Amino acid sequence: MTVYKTIIIGTGPGGLTSAIYLARANLSPLVIEGPEPGGQLTTTTEVENFPGFPDGIMGPELMANMRQQAERFGAEFRSGWVNSVDLSKRPFTLNVEGIGELKAESIIVSTGASAKYLGIPGERDNVGRGVSTCATCDGFFFRGKKIIVVGGGDSAMEEANFLTRFASEVVLVNRRTELRASKIMQDRARANEKISWNLNRTPVEVVADDNGVKGLKVLNNETGQEEVIEASGIFIAIGHTPNTKFLGGQITTDETGYILVQPGTTLTNIPGVFACGDVQDSRYRQAISAAGSGCMAALDCERYLEEVEAHVHA
Template sequence: MEHRKVMILGTGPAGYTAAIYSARANLEPLVIEGDEPGGQLTLTTEIENFPGFIDGIMGPELMDNMKKQAERFGAEFQRGRATSVDFSTKPLRVTVDKDKEYTADAVILATGASAKMLGIPGESDLIGRGVSTCATCDGFFFRNKRVIVVGGGDSAMEEATFLTKFASEVTIVHRRNELRASKVMQERARANEKIKWVLNVTTEEVKSDGNKVTGLQVVDNDTGERRVIEADGVFVAIGHRPNTEFLNGQVVTDEVGYIVTQGATSQTSVEAVFACGDVMDARYRQAITAAGSGCKAAMDVEKYLEGSMTHDWSMAEKV
């Protein structure tokens, strides 16, 4: 069983930044890259809102640069996925791909959150070419174009309202006649003249011209009639799922599964376990905020290992 000072589970902006900072602190971190090395940004195209890149940068390139920067300072990367953990003993135990076991003095959880997808033909093939799960990230690219938002909750209403700043027309598509969104969010969306509604339909396929999105095929739940809603983009807004299943309840999470941290720190309910990025942030979910939280996690780990961090380890009993 191999022992490490620090293990970082997950990559993306949070995991990579945590790796950079902990490596520079001579903590020799081992980073387990996860199923999707680089995280959700490897599925995007151009990123224009990450500070320091005047003309933007491609998502995969940004992630590759972060990884190389961490490697420069001595971070070690291993392909694989953390499949289980045991945080009840010291040192902490982590199992990777069900057969490789490690122990660590501290663990940083940066496993992110996965956008829930529709699971229909054309969807995964067109991510970054008209299909998106983040209006804040990609809305700018749809200036004066027609877009569709799929979903009926608060996040869908928020995404649709945000997209009206850029798009010429936004169509909200939902599988029921009733929306799950709060009354306030519904009223705000219905009052926006740019927003149209297609309710009580089932999504069947994202249409394309072979290169980019051209529309969304739906079927009326009452009549069975099929039609294609023409659009330049499809935003899937049916929620996110934090990647915390492998923790098996050993760290305090909220009702959805996002890890709960103490105050402004990255400290979880378990001593020596810290969290950063989208796995603990259900609100912002931006590359820059994830990177910032990765920095905090690494700095917290450094202070913890040197014995200068105070922590209320009874938080688990209070939540």
């Protein structure tokens, strides 16, 4: 059985940047592409904040470019779903649905975090057509328009505040009367005159036509009546889930599942296993920061493999 020098799990900006660097270093990485090749960026229509593209670039195109770049230097790509990994002995073993068992001297985990959705009709169909899970990515497209933010935590307050830079009005919808957000975040949002509040409303359906989102149908929990809040955009801000289940608790994570790395590095608690991108970043979650950490993971990994090699020959 082939033992790969490195296997990279995930093909978002972090994983693909790692692949470019490792392939250029002649380490022939194998990249495992999951069911969502290109990660969250493939659900974003236009990316305007990635340096080097003054006119913007479509998310799927940016990811296709990164992939081609990695392939040009010799990275190998295979499609499959990593069910489990055994990190207890070297080489590490990966169980991949559709491929079988794979072995590697080092692993880069770049499986990202999935935005949580409400699971209501019209929501998924309109992602990129007025429904978004990323204010910093898509807020700009709603200049002068009325938009809705759904959520009651800190990230919802933060997104609502941020979106007032662009929107004419931001309506905050939450299914309960109380908010989970910290007092300081709530106060900041309440002090913003562009934010209006629609609390104790449960989202029922995203209302849209051929041109995109028209509003959000909600159930008024006080009256039991359904009503439609008109808006051009709906931002879902109910959190993210890092894709770390397959690691089976072998890698140290925080209480929400984000991988903990040694500060300033991509090193996990297991030597030879590195993490980059949103799977270890609950704070920034940007394509460019993911790509930056992908570069770090590749360099950390390269150094690790050199040290292992030196140790073997010592």
